[in-house]
Amino acid sequence: MPHLAFPNSTCDGFRCETHCAVRPLAICGELEQVEHEEFERLAQHVRYGAKEALFSEDEVADAVYSLVEGIARLYKLLPDGRRQIIGFALPGDFLGMAPSARYSFSADSIGGVTVCKFFRGPFLRFIENRPHMLMRMNEFATRELSLAQDQMLLLGRRSAEEKVAAFLVGWRDRLARLEGVTKTVSLPMGRQDIADFLGLTIETVSRTFTKLEREKLIVIVPDGVRVLDPKRFDALAAA
Amino acid sequence: MPHLAFPNSTCDGFRCETHCAVRPLAICGELEQVEHEEFERLAQHVRYGAKEALFSEDEVADAVYSLVEGIARLYKLLPDGRRQIIGFALPGDFLGMAPSARYSFSADSIGGVTVCKFFRGPFLRFIENRPHMLMRMNEFATRELSLAQDQMLLLGRRSAEEKVAAFLVGWRDRLARLEGVTKTVSLPMGRQDIADFLGLTIETVSRTFTKLEREKLIVIVPDGVRVLDPKRFDALAAA
DNA sequence: AAGGAAGCTTGACACAGATCAAGGCCGCTC
DNA sequence: GAGCGGCCTTGATCTGTGTCAAGCTTCCTT
Known part of the structure; x- marks a missing residue:
């Protein structure tokens, strides 16, 4: 330890x-x-x-x-x-x-x-x-x-996929202020925390990560994700 | 005019x-x-x-x-x-x-x-x-x-019925600060506004009002509601 | 290296609330 | 007071996300 x-x-x-x-x-x-x-x-x-x-x-x-x-x-x-x-x-x-x-x-x-x-x-x-x-x-x-x-707009009016994308973009941008811009977004919080932040269940968050990975928008890495297509990704998060 | x-x-x-x-x-x-x-x-x-x-x-x-x-x-x-x-x-x-x-x-x-x-x-x-x-x-x-x-807690984690009840209680209490305590809560905003505040559709808001009225918790009056059972109502809004 | 716990993913199914559609109730205007 | 438009309600059906239930991976402990 x-x-x-x-x-x-x-x-x-x-x-x-x-x-x-x-x-x-x-x-x-x-x-x-x-x-x-x-x-x-x-x-x-x-x-x-x-x-x-x-x-x-x-x-x-x-x-x-x-x-x-x-x-x-x-x-x-x-x-x-x-x-x-x-x-x-x-x-x-x-x-x-x-x-x-x-x-x-x-x-x-x-x-x-x-x-x-x-x-x-x-x-x-x-x-x-x-x-x-x-x-x-x-x-x-x-x-x-x-x-x-x-966050109210996100919770009240966005779909699960939009919620997850917007969360990742927002988190990436906040980290960028501290650590500078990176391709890999580190996620120190667990899936349950993300779910409770986005008003979803842990299963929906997990499925949505998998879906974004299948769609080649991100790669899931230990304790984070790598954003593959920032353009398309930002669009999804904004919409 | x-x-x-x-x-x-x-x-x-x-x-x-x-x-x-x-x-x-x-x-x-x-x-x-x-x-x-x-x-x-x-x-x-x-x-x-x-x-x-x-x-x-x-x-x-x-x-x-x-x-x-x-x-x-x-x-x-x-x-x-x-x-x-x-x-x-x-x-x-x-x-x-x-x-x-x-x-x-x-x-x-x-x-x-x-x-x-x-x-x-x-x-x-x-x-x-x-x-x-x-x-x-x-x-x-x-x-x-x-x-x-x-409001984030409400949007992310409450059911439609809890949302409507919590909204009415919160609104009543804010009005009470201005106008004093009343049994009738005036609602100058329309159903669509309430829906967009609670992250619901107008139909769900309307149905929920009707349901609360059937359950004898409120009476719907023109431009407002009358709360019949404040005790039970506050409980629903808190839970 | 084996065992276990915690966290994550996946699948099958259920259901709350969305969507689509129709009809009712005012309060205007003419 | 007839007709119209905006708002609200209600019904039928659909669907995105929740729920329940395994199974998987990783990492920690011994």
Whole structure:
């Protein structure tokens, strides 16, 4: 078991020598040196192992999180256990803002995850008189909202094949922002997660992957897919 | 034709004698006298007739809107015409923020609508050094995002009957904030709008209304429904 | 290297909701 | 008040996706 990171270990109190790679993309990306140092002092750097809860729906929302490394799934459950994944969080994403005193969804790590954790009070006090920071929060919220609206269109009005294609294209483009453009799209989440994101069953997702492969649009590889015909593929995802 | 209001008529330049009823709920609800007067000077009060476009997806997003009176539908279209309504806007709602230079959805009036319209530049200049205003924008965005996430759960994981029940309960509760609690829920939007909001066809919506009426949960009245058994009804909407 | 568990794929069948088609109920206009 | 158009409802049938049930692959453990 390489690189065992025990949960909730922190490295605040000393200067982390590893430079935060996603800083420009994150909520704190436009802070200047001095302000950023003050901001850093509010943060706890927390590491989670695979499949751990960062927070859960209906818990008191006492902290917000900036994802530094790894991938998280964000989801809501119905009383009978049906699950809807409302998004996958990538490095740079900001999590945990809620319209009430409690979280409105749950978040857990897929593989290993590192976050900057901020307690609500100090965080709010830091931002409340910093317009630039508030503007940045607004940009983040607006982008999230727009993604959510795209997903509503997908969930309400697209066929299974369109859903899967649009998911792969969207995921590829989000990864491209972080890692640059690649032919192979890595899929760290499982088929069930994809199904719960797209409002499908795992069987339908599996069949649709197979179908796209038969149609020579993709090749299924371990933990991902290779897109063969980006042109035709983007068209399918858009339509 | 009573009260004919021709589109795009404005009343800025003189003090509107009618007091803005939804002010406390709106984006400007916490501005003090002096600041509010400055803010008002940026606004155009615009009146729209029924079924007019406030703005359309992919247009340059040169203005934002605070809805004062009436109801708007917000929606996205696929190239082949399939439509997803992403929300209904009520008085007090704030519209038109986009993550890029263009609107990410379309908005049009259902019946008559009055808005405060702000051009982007002056609006941004007004808020950029007013932390209270920025905080309020954040609250609005966070609430919208949470509603969008609820809707994803509905679209992806609920049955037709659950969708209709949850819609009626959600709509009733939003109206209650404005008009107080009532037994009769007014539905100014048509069946097709409800279908496009819930990811169903108009026939399924119609059949489901009829089914709920047969089961003695509601009575269908002109332009609305009366909820007979709120207990049982809320349960159906939650489950 | 064998055994097992977890995740993925495939097949047969069922069903919720879509589609196609007709008819009813207003509220206009003339 | 007759005729028309928009909206809504209802019925018959179809179909995409869900459900149920095996079987397969991969990888981890021992």
